[in-house]
Amino acid sequence: MERLASRVILSSGIGRVFLAMLAGALAVLAQAPFFVILAPFVSFTLLVWLIDGATGRAGAGMIRRRLPAFMIGWWFGFGYFLAGLWWLGAAFLVEADEFAWLMPLGIIGLPAFLAVYFGFATLVARLFWSEGAGRICALAASFGLFEWLRAFLFTGFPWNAIGYAVMPVPLLMQSAGAIGLWAVTTLAVFVFATPALFGTRRGLVPGVAFALVLAAAHVGYGAFVLSRPAPAALDPALxxxxxxxxxxxxxxxxxxxxxxxxxxxxxxxxxxxxxxxxxxxxxxxxxxxxxxxxxxxxxxxxxxxxxxxxxxxxxxxxxxxxxxxxxxxxxxxxxxxxxxxxxxxxxxxxxVHLVPFGEYLPFESLLQEAGLQALAASMPGGYSSxxxxxxxxxxxxxxxxxxxxxxxxxxxxxxxxxxxxxxxxxxxxxxxxxxxxxxxxxxxxxxxxxxxxxxxxxxxxxxxxxxxxxxxxxxxxxxxxxxxxxxxxxxxxxEPRPIPHPWQTRGFLIGCALMLLIALYTRKQST
Incomplete structure (x- = not known):
């Protein structure tokens, strides 16, 4: 494991780019309809090691020093969204004579844009990076925050949020009812990335112990909820x-x-x-x-x-x-x-929430002059919200x-x-x-x-x-x-939920802040 970690950390050039893309694409196998839960363990382990090696040249400017960490996340994200959203191309073939030429916008342009979120996630995580379990905290918190931002920036598109990977069946869905999708996403990234500690050994015991506690709590809470009596059926039935x-x-x-x-x-x-x-x-x-x-x-x-x-x-x-x-x-x-x-x-x-380019055109007057119209709207101008x-x-x-x-x-x-x-x-x-x-x-x-x-x-x-x-x-x-x-x-x-959604979001943000503080502390301890 240490030898493999070393090879990934020291990888370079096109091989490094390909490995990042492959790791991202592999993670999609944990989403519907496949639910291969082991896939993101491999993906995020590789991502941690790739970030370990994402160091800028000595004496380079601030942007150039940070760029390798951003690009690793971007290539990882591009692989993830390309493999997870390729099927969008089918929509452009319904009226192929009019829209087929736009297919690259859907299957390449959108993944390239969404990958920016993952790029910033790895960039921010690298700012808190250390050699032990603290870097796993940094990666989890940063991914959680940028997955949350993906839900509403630029109209939002939180498709295939990473947290869905650990909720394939009702037993494993109940955590979302207690702490919300974004907290589940954050903790899922921590668990997925923990095997990377076996490659560098530092922080192995506390990191693995915390991951096991999270996994047990996730399964245990689901079993607890499902063991309770189901709410009474409607009377009369509807x-x-x-x-x-x-x-x-x-x-x-x-x-x-x-x-x-x-x-x-x-x-x-x-x-x-x-x-x-x-x-x-x-x-x-x-x-x-x-x-x-x-x-x-x-x-x-x-x-x-x-x-x-x-x-x-x-x-x-x-x-x-x-x-x-x-x-x-x-x-x-x-x-x-x-x-x-x-x-x-x-x-x-x-x-209320229309699909950009599908149901309406952003910058409508400009794009209509270029001959574009909304893909799914059969009337001029598209839909209003x-x-x-x-x-x-x-x-x-x-x-x-x-x-x-x-x-x-x-x-x-x-x-x-x-x-x-x-x-x-x-x-x-x-x-x-x-x-x-x-x-x-x-x-x-x-x-x-x-x-x-x-x-x-x-x-x-x-x-x-x-x-x-x-x-x-x-x-x-x-x-x-x-x-x-x-x-x-x-x-x-x-069936009433124990914690209202606004409080779940506040708890998620506080949890991310605590994880980043832990990462910062371990970084200072290692220097």
Whole structure:
């Protein structure tokens, strides 16, 4: 182990770059759908040794002295995000004649940008570097902080946060409910990087001991939570139907297919439940499942009323238009409607966090002059965003908190609590990404939001993965990728969480500060 560490530390040139990229790419194997938990142990061990050797030339300026540490993190991050996000390229092929030339922006440009966060993480960690376990503290705290910053800087994109790697199953998800994703991410990096101590020996005993305590606490807390009695089922039960139509994305964009697509959704909604199951009270369709502007098509509302039986409610994703004023083009919103059995829209909410370049163009006037338009928005100018999340109050009083598409990956933006909300509702259309890891990664991240909030999750996707998830992260029932059909299931009960999210974030920041202080102390002790 010491010989291997020495070779990595002393590596140079293209071999060093390749090793950093390979280590980053390997770490993605711990994310959905693979969950190879051993992969990041190798990745972060190599990263520690690479940082050990990331020293600038003697007498160089401040930037040049720090640049090697930044570049190691950047190459590690580039490998991580390239391997974890390559499937984004599938979206550019849906309308290949118009967007295929932009594919490098998605599969190379975005990873190159996101890798900057990892570059700064290793740079900051190197400032606190020492020869013992203190450097593991520095790396963990720095990665935790920059993963947290990745969630909101430049609109945010916390996809495949490192902490998800240690939460593949409900037993290992419960820590997120207690301390939050970012604290789990920080502690996960510490555990993943601890084997590097075997290569240099200094700080081995305290470092390994702390890592073992963290791992035991992670598993033990999960076992404790799952051993407690589950919350009592709702009385009366609330039967829900989730509809997964599996509509090819190219057909969704075809005007000639819109009527057939609408009727296909209605047919799945009207199908008889399995023997012994009651008829659903709530039927849920995916994001943009209504293939036209509903308020401009009153006949569609009549058709919905014809299909819904007394007391049934339809929740469906749709594009909503709004008059912007005289002489101005209408504004469009990616929305969700609640429609009752009389065909009346009784509640609605618009998407708040839009996808840059997918649903709107940053620097719109400049980029439109260059011939660009938003990838997933079929109308000029793309979508407008709502100012705030609007909970949906259903007939009967239940309150659902809507998360449209990738809004489910932003834990810090979800304000739903068990005191005011009965369930999270995530509607999405992952049909853009085909049979790739993307839809599985998306589902796994949404699944964790249920555990963090203590609320059951109703997730409905056009092509999958669709499921109803309990507040403890268990999948009650669902449909896998490309499985056309519906599932009828009773809404699970909610379960209060011990620590509110704002306090979890404060605790995470205090913990990172303490780890950096430990790293600083050990650095001073070694000099």
């Amino acid at each position: 039967p829900i139907r989730i509809v997964q139509p599996v509509i090819d994305q190219a057909k969704k964009l075809d005007d000639a297919e819109r009527g057939r697509i609408f009727e296909e959704h209605l047919a799945l909604s009207a199908a008889a439940p399995a023997e012994g199951r009651p008829k659903p009270k709530i039927i849920v369709w995916p994001e943009t499942s209504i293939p036209f502007i509903l308020t401009l098509n009153p006949d569609a509302l009549v058709r919905i009323a014809d299909v819904l039986e007394d007391g049934q409610v339809l929740i469906a994703g749709a594009v909503r238009s709004e008059d912007a004023g005289p002489g101005l083009p209408p504004r469009y919103y990616n929305s969700v409607y609640v429609i009752d059995d009389r065909g009346q829209i009784v509640a609605a909410a618009d998407k 709502a100012p705030a999340h609007q909970p949906l109050t259903l007939p009967g009083g239940k309150v659902f908190y809507p998360l449209i598409c990738y809004e489910a990956i932003f834990p810090d933006e979800i304000e739903a609590t068990t005191a005011t909300t009965d369930a999270l509702l995530n509607i999405t259309n992952d049909g853009w990404f085909g049979k790739t890891p993307g839809p599985f990664q998306h589902f796994h991240q949404a699944q964790l939001r249920a555990v963090e909030t203590g609320l059951p999750l109703i997730r409905v996707a056009n092509t999958g993965v669709s499921a109803v998830v309990t507040a403890r992260g268990d999948v009650v029932d669902g449909l896998q990728l490309d499985a056309k059909g519906f599932v009828d299931v009773d809404l699970p009960a909610k």
